[in-house]
Amino acid sequence: MERDKMQLFDNKEIRTVWDEEKEEWYFSVVDVVAILTDSVNPTDYLKKMRKRDAQLGTYLGTDCPQIAMRTATGKLRKTLAANTEQLLRIIQSIPSPKAEPFKLWLAEVGRERIEETIDPELIIDRALETYLKKGYSREWINQRLQAIQVRKELTDEWQDRGVQKGVEYAILTDEITRAWSGMTTRQYKKLKGLKKENLRDNMTTTEIILNMLAEPSTKDISKEAKPETFAENVEVARRGGNVAGIAKKALEAETGRPVISSQNAAQLNTVVTGMIEEVAGTGKKKHEDNN
Numbered sequence: 001m002e003r004d005k006m007q008l009f010d011n012k013e014i015r016t017v018w019d020e021e022k023e024e025w026y027f028s029v030v031d032v033v034a035i036l037t038d039s040v041n042p043t044d045y046l047k048k049m050r051k052r053d054a055q056l057g058t059y060l061g062t063d064c065p066q067i068a069m070r071t072a073t074g075k076l077r078k079t080l081a082a083n084t085e086q087l088l089r090i091i092q093s094i095p096s097p098k099a100e101p102f103k104l105w106l107a108e109v110g111r112e113r114i115e116e117t118i119d120p121e122l123i124i125d126r127a128l129e130t131y132l133k134k135g136y137s138r139e140w141i142n143q144r145l146q147a148i149q150v151r152k153e154l155t156d157e158w159q160d161r162g163v164q165k166g167v168e169y170a171i172l173t174d175e176i177t178r179a180w181s182g183m184t185t186r187q188y189k190k191l192k193g194l195k196k197e198n199l200r201d202n203m204t205t206t207e208i209i210l211n212m213l214a215e216p217s218t219k220d221i222s223k224e225a226k227p228e229t230f231a232e233n234v235e236v237a238r239r240g241g242n243v244a245g246i247a248k249k250a251l252e253a254e255t256g257r258p259v260i261s262s263q264n265a266a267q268l269n270t271v272v273t274g275m276i277e278e279v280a281g282t283g284k285k286k287h288e289d290n291n
Contacts (some may be wrong), residue, residue, distance in 0.1 A: 161233055
């Protein structure tokens, strides 16, 4: 399995995993059942489905693949998953007015993946649309999408230097974060009240920009220093992060305010929504006064 991704149907999240080898999406069966049935206990609903439909029960009990997907707490757990064909079979056993719209959504998801393979820029366009649906501002989204590209360039450099994905990437990322923010990634996430959520998705625009400075600085220093050992890569990561750390201190000295915010995405979006509503309310009041 290549990568996991949250897909949105009717503004509700469905966990999915793209299988690069088979070139198809796998969807969390429990998530789909929860959305189509509005059940508070989709797992129990699935058990009842298995009893009602013997053929489906056999499939879910023995043949339905279990794929590691993230739980609400961020932990990876084996989850019943189905590809599009299998999912359509399961949907047949669910009496729901959402079934037909969901089938159209499934077809759209498959079509989009094919289009993205042909034209990778569509991935960016759809990421933009997803962030907008979640309530992020366009300014924040533009910075976040740039940050994704910056991160990719850095990990490409690490790969060229023989750094191993997973633990070694995490260690180097931690060194960069500590060098510019003064905190480890875990401490940073704790400050924002996060568990396994993506830290970058919960940064302010300024925080993202400083992180964007830290990561390309690390990449550029690496290209010049050409580190050969992991220890040398760690030192380069610290140097790259320190570049952004200097900028952070300079900005704080100018503004008199700390750059690092304890606010997470939900809180930031609430603030933005409140500002929009306040402006809208002011405009409405002016209109009423003029009348």
